[in-house]
Amino acid sequence: xxxxxxxxxxxxxxxxxxxxxxxxxxxxxxxxxxxxxxxxxxxxxxxxxxxxxxxxxxxxxxxxxxxxxxxxxxxxxxxxxxxxxxxxxxxxxxxxxxxxxxxxxxxxxxxxxxxxxxxxxxxxxxxxxxxxxxxxxxxxxxxxxxxxxxxxxxx
Amino acid sequence: xxxxxxxxxxxxxxxxxxxxxxxxxxxxxxxxxxxxxxxxxxxxxxxxxxxxxxxxxxxxxxxxxxxxxxxxxxxxxxxxxxxxxxxxxxxxxxxxxxxxxxxxxxxxxxxxxxxxxxxxxxxxxxxxxxxxxxxxxxxxxxxxxxxxxxxxxxxxxxxxxxxxxxxxxxxxxxxxxxxxxxxxxxxxxxxxxxxxxxxxxxxxxxxxxxxxxxxxxxxxxxxxxxxxxxxxxxxxxxxxxxxxxxxxxxxxxxxxxxxxxxx
Ligand SMILES: Cc1cc2nc3c(=O)[nH]c(=O)nc-3n(C[C@H](O)[C@H](O)[C@H](O)COP(=O)(O)OP(=O)(O)OC[C@H]3O[C@@H](n4cnc5c(N)ncnc54)[C@H](O)[C@@H]3O)c2cc1C
Ligand code: FES
Ligand code: FES
Numbered sequence: 001x002x003x004x005x006x007x008x009x010x011x012x013x014x015x016x017x018x019x020x021x022x023x024x025x026x027x028x029x030x031x032x033x034x035x036x037x038x039x040x041x042x043x044x045x046x047x048x049x050x051x052x053x054x055x056x057x058x059x060x061x062x063x064x065x066x067x068x069x070x071x072x073x074x075x076x077x078x079x080x081x082x083x084x085x086x087x088x089x090x091x092x093x094x095x096x097x098x099x100x101x102x103x104x105x106x107x108x109x110x111x112x113x114x115x116x117x118x119x120x121x122x123x124x125x126x127x128x129x130x131x132x133x134x135x136x137x138x139x140x141x142x143x144x145x146x147x148x149x150x151x152x153x154x155x
Numbered sequence: 156x157x158x159x160x161x162x163x164x165x166x167x168x169x170x171x172x173x174x175x176x177x178x179x180x181x182x183x184x185x186x187x188x189x190x191x192x193x194x195x196x197x198x199x200x201x202x203x204x205x206x207x208x209x210x211x212x213x214x215x216x217x218x219x220x221x222x223x224x225x226x227x228x229x230x231x232x233x234x235x236x237x238x239x240x241x242x243x244x245x246x247x248x249x250x251x252x253x254x255x256x257x258x259x260x261x262x263x264x265x266x267x268x269x270x271x272x273x274x275x276x277x278x279x280x281x282x283x284x285x286x287x288x289x290x291x292x293x294x295x296x297x298x299x300x301x302x303x304x305x306x307x308x309x310x311x312x313x314x315x316x317x318x319x320x321x322x323x324x325x326x327x328x329x330x331x332x333x334x335x336x337x338x339x340x341x342x343x344x345x346x347x348x349x350x351x352x353x354x355x356x357x358x359x360x361x362x363x364x365x366x367x368x369x370x371x372x373x374x375x376x377x378x379x380x381x382x383x384x385x386x387x388x389x390x391x392x393x394x395x396x397x398x399x400x401x402x403x404x405x406x407x408x409x410x411x412x413x414x415x416x417x418x
Pocket of ligand 2 (some may be wrong): 037041042043048049058059060094150
């Protein structure tokens with residue numbers, strides 16, 4: 001079995017994996033980082049979004065072995081010294097979640113969105129979150145949270 | 156997903172050497188991995204192109220935009236050089252799927268896959284692009300041969316696609332609201348050799364609307380397309396749209412594209 005090494009949330013990790021192991025399986029099953037969710041497993045819902053070298057990707061649609069040497073961040077890696085990331089804080093403040101299943105993916109996508117579009121208007125936010133599906137909120141408060149976070153993140 | 160062996164070659168030649176009957180090239184994986192999960196494909200070997208240096212390069216020289224096979228949709232969308240030379244191409248890339256699909260999916264993967272509803276094939280045929288492989292070049296008009304079918308041989312790898320810079324161009328699609336794939340997408344380009352109109356999503360493969368091209372060569376204006384329709388006989392009918400509706404959409408999208416291209 002091939003060995004794969006990467007940095008996950010700032011820590012070096014290395015493990016033997018079958019080539020067919022998806023990145024999301026590697027994170028959840030090998031590293032016990034279960035904050036990254038699997039909603040559909042068919043590349044549509046975005047519950048599994050993580051950052052690979054700073055870019056958001058669907059961890060259910062990529063193999064762990066494709067990311068040898070990569071720098072991966074999951075929802076568990078966002079809070080620093082016990083302080084939530086401004087995007088997490090904004091989701092909490094603006095009730096951007098109900099059941100919370102979609103939230104890790106939403107937050108990861110939203111952070112990438114604000115990085116590529118520092119001062120997004122509502123349309124940009126809605127388009128930027130096209131790859132993330134939420135069955136609960138109706139998106140309204142998610143959009144509000146992302147806007148507020150973008151303002152706080154100095155956009 | 157069934158088991159397979161994984162390879163990460165460091166050059167195109169090495170990748171070509173690894174190809175065997177049941178092997179598959181892996182680029183962004185955004186079409187191939189979902190297919191493998193459904194067990195519609197079960198390659199014995201996966202040959203990942205991501206480790207090949209230079210294969211994702213994007214370059215623009217006066218009259219040609221060249222996009223490497225492993226350039227992601229996101230990098231094409233974000234390239235100011237592409238946006239400066241062929242804004243319609245950058246805009247098309249920015250409308251593929253969603254941000255996460257665009258961060259992984261590639262030019263080479265999209266054209267080799269030849270999904271009847273994919274966006275890039277319309278740009279290739281609409282602009283009269285050239286597909287470069289490890290062994291030859293193929294005109295876009297000859298490259299897309301059918302539903303998920305291309306002119307590529309088993310042991311051929313797309314290395315880059317070069318697009319001549321048009322005088323004006325635009326792409327307009329009627330997107331599936333869930334996936335963003337084109338239910339119908341029309342790419343219109345005004346080039347030195349005349350107007351080209353390429354239609355994706357409507358038929359089994361991208362095709363040119365020659366009656367529309369002739370009318371637009373006479374007068375490059377949306378009103379030139381009044382009364383010109385494509386026949387619905389060979390168009391797709393599925394749960395998203397009937398063939399008649401698709402034929403109607405081709406006219407509407409073509410007019411909008413001509414307007415967006417300044418006509
Ligand atoms: C949710 C979702 C939405 C999407 N929406 C759209 C959309 O709106 N419009 C659109 O156009 N597409 C859409 N796609 C498809 C997406 O654009 C894919 O990225 C693309 O079709 C395939 O590119 P890839 O790099 O991911 O290729 P892969 O999935 O890695 O490969 C696809 C096929 O091409 C072959 N291949 C790959 N690279 C080469 C090469 N260089 N030479 C020869 N063969 C090669 C592979 O062997 C495989 O058969 C969507 C996908 C998803 C998951
Ligand atoms: S679990 Fe990955 S997109 Fe739904
Ligand atoms: S909060 Fe329940 S799915 Fe989004």
